[in-house]
Amino acid sequence: MPELPNSLEEAIAQSRIATQAALADGYTRLQVDFLFPEIKLMPVAEQFLPLFAEYDSRLKIFFADAGGAALANRDWIGTPFKILDIGTGRAASLQSKIQPEDEIFLFIAPTAVEVPQVEKLCENIGDRPFVMLNPRLEDSGVVGIGYTARQTRQRFVSTIESCYYLRPVDDTTAVFRCYPGLWEVWVETNGEYQKIAELPTRPTGDEVDLIVSQGQPQTGTDAAPAKKPSVFKSLQRFFKALSS
Numbered sequence: 019m020p021e022l023p024n025s026l027e028e029a030i031a032q033s034r035i036a037t038q039a040a041l042a043d044g045y046t047r048l049q050v051d052f053l054f055p056e057i058k059l060m061p062v063a064e065q066f067l068p069l070f071a072e073y074d075s076r077l078k079i080f081f082a083d084a085g086g087a088a089l090a091n092r093d094w095i096g097t098p099f100k101i102l103d104i105g106t107g108r109a110a111s112l113q114s115k116i117q118p119e120d121e122i123f124l125f126i127a128p129t130a131v132e133v134p135q136v137e138k139l140c141e142n143i144g145d146r147p148f149v150m151l152n153p154r155l156e157d158s159g160v161v162g163i164g165y166t167a168r169q170t171r172q173r174f175v176s177t178i179e180s181c182y183y184l185r186p187v188d189d190t191t192a193v194f195r196c197y198p199g200l201w202e203v204w205v206e207t208n209g210e211y212q213k214i215a216e217l218p219t220r221p222t223g224d225e226v227d228l229i230v231s232q233g234q235p236q237t238g239t240d241a242a243p244a245k246k247p248s249v250f251k252s253l254q255r256f257f258k259a260l261s262s
Contacts, residue, residue: 020036046145082126082127083103115142155175156172
């Protein structure tokens with residue numbers, strides 16, 4: 019199974035393979051997360067795009083706002099796919115953005131603010147597959163969302179399968195998932211990263227803290243936990259360099 023990546027290129031390559039495997043297994047609502055505070059997604063998204071090469075013009079890409087879509091249309095010259103912004107909440111406007119010839123969709127960094135529009139778009143998408151790259155649909159800091167709206171949003175989010183997830187909790191701990199593998203917690207010990215837990219669902223912050231404090235492998239087997247050199251800090255630097 020894949021291990022914690024050594025570089026940005028490896029992480030993106032892992033995410034493409036994981037997404038392709040999940041699509042082949044019949045998942046149609048997928049999510050990919052590179053959760054680094056400094057990251058800027060445009061270059062990451064560009065390196066992620068080869069996953070969709072076979073779809074050609076049948077791929078449609080949505081950015082959260084018109085500015086992101088305009089920047090991609092400017093920089094990604096000669097690409098066959100269509101690039102749009104999520105746009106307003108008008109049902110007619112949103113419906114017109116999904117066409118019968120579209121086969122697969124990529125949403126780049128939609129936020130909790132756009133959830134109503136994203137939900138409408140996904141209703142129009144129907145059973146066709148879509149991938150969300152670094153979405154922020156569960157942002158609890160959004161003002162003006164009541165309990166019912168939060169419940170509706172959570173129901174929508176719960177329909178999406180996380181096929182790739184990479185998040186540094188701090189300088190020595192990381193949460194990692196690469197489909198079809200389990201969720202993993204990695205901790206740096208004596209200069210090496212050690213996988214100390216495998217879990218069927220994404221661990222909460224409190225669960226990660228408990229696992230780290232216990233400091234014992236929780237892989238469900240007697241096998242020695244996987245280890246690798248301490249590269250996660252260099253990966254963080256790689257992402258920071260990319261976004262500078």
